[in-house]
Amino acid sequence: MDQSTTRALISQLAEDLGWLEEHCRRQGDHASQAGELRLAEALVRNTIGPYLDQQPAEPLHVAVVGGAGAGKSTVANLLSGTAAAEANPQAGFTRHPVAYTSTNGPLSWSAHAGFLGPLHRLTDAAPSSLDADVYQVRHVPAEPNNFALLPRFVVWDCPDMTTWAAGGYVWRLLEVAGLADVVVYVASDERYNDEAPTQFLQLLLQAGKPVVCCLMKMREENVPVILDHFQKEVLAKVASGPVPCLAIPYLAPEQLADPIHRAAKYRIPLLNQVTVLGEPPEAARRRSVRWGANYLQTAQDRLVGAVKKDLAALEEWRRVVLAGQAEFDHRYRREYLASEKFERFDEALVRLIELMDLPGVGRVLSNALWVLRTPYRLLKGWAVKALRRPEAPGLPEQPVLKQALAGWLDSLRKEAVRRSGSHPVWAHVEEGFSRDLGDLAHRRFEEGLRNFRLSQVDEIDRTARAIYEELDKSPARLNTLRGAKFGLDLVGIAGIVAAGGVINWHDLILVPVAASVTHQLVEWLGKGYVESQREEARNRQQALETRCISQPLADWLIQWPATGGSAYERLNLALRRIPTAIGQVNEAVSQALGKNP
């Protein structure tokens, strides 16, 4: 995969996940799923994308996260060796991510296209309480010792993780979490197992982020108990492996003001933990990328599952449309096809019987028999006319189809009204009906009807023709049938003659009767054949109707909510593309990792 293809793939995947995230956020009750989507999106654009684009591993990124007032800004200061992050007693003071980087560290790390997605870089200095989709970078003077983290790492002080609620700043935090090579999770003794931060910790661990836990503000003598408790009550429930965990007891204000010199006792172990996870940087970055890609692969069902309700509603709509289609087809059968005679079949029957007569010399005989049958023919003609009950005229085809269509659309409209409160898909359909959905469906129907007519004439003709052409083409069978009929005629006549011994006036009646009887037998045989063909033709015509009218219309109706630029169209597009893109990203990642082992 060349570089421009990879870039396009990354931005498309990030965009699709981003669209799903927005979609979930709009639905309120899906906020934590939206959070997962945001993390996935951030992994794609901030970790995997830059790696595939050959961005250097250094600087690595360490994100400081945790609940409100836990001591994140304090920890960010310990990590960067300054008091530059505004530690503040006010909960939720930090509202956008702030990066701390060394004045002599690498510069271009934020230049990658799409870096931190919707967060823009602030160019002017601003307090970290500024509530906007921004991030800022603060430069910290180089630390005069070997412990310094900063030239190799960028330290991110993040907004609080307090709730998944759509309105908060958790999205900005997730954006940086996706970037992080190492996460420092901060909890303070009084609130270390708050629900939302703990869920967040779990999510980060699932995504394969190396985490260091840092427990703050306890009394020195409580350290062992609190560490033990946190391991058992929190970590054991969310982590599948060991997670390094350290405690920083309540520091004096002067320690906070000069962490390098006065808080070294607590700071150095913390720096060591982070450093270990970042050594060597290339390996640390490869791990971030591998785990990120891995997470996308393993979490994809869950990521896409965030829109389960939408898919279920679309599936339900499909079911309702198909039930309507079945009823439509059924009505066509019941109200039209069942009583339809297909006149061409009667023509076919006449041709079939004609074929039964002998050609050549035989024709003369056949004609003679035909003459003999005259009284019978006249009698039968009269009887058939006299005995036939008037047939109930079948409804003409088009009105039947039109009524069935009206019934179908009506049932859909009613369902949409009935369910419009249950899911926005139904409200969307209801709204569609109040606009032009009905007209559009009618137009589709007319189109189908035209196709149907064209194919239909052909179909009946073909069937009728097939009946006698088949016999015409197999002379052996035809001759056998003809011979049998003629034989029967002769046997009948001979039998009568023999019975009478001599030809007398009885024969003049009996011979025509016998010839007529044999002929009638053949006619019945032929008729049975044609009748069965007629029934088959009905089935075929039903299938033709379905193929030309009801199926295309059902397909169109099923798709309708997901067309015309609707949210469901975008949803379908995202759902179609995401799995493929995740597969391709994984492939690209494996290739790139294989190239630089």
Ligand SMILES: Nc1nc2c(ncn2[C@@H]2O[C@H](COP(=O)(O)OP(=O)(O)O)[C@@H](O)[C@H]2O)c(=O)[nH]1
């Ligand atoms: N004295 C003292 N105050 C602390 C310590 N840790 C945190 N604080 C204070 O607790 C408040 C919240 O800490 P902060 O780092 O801003 O938490 P954040 O909201 O997670 O960034 C601030 O007023 C900090 O000064 C500590 O060890 N000692």
Ligand SMILES: [Mg+2]
């Ligand atoms: Mg803070």
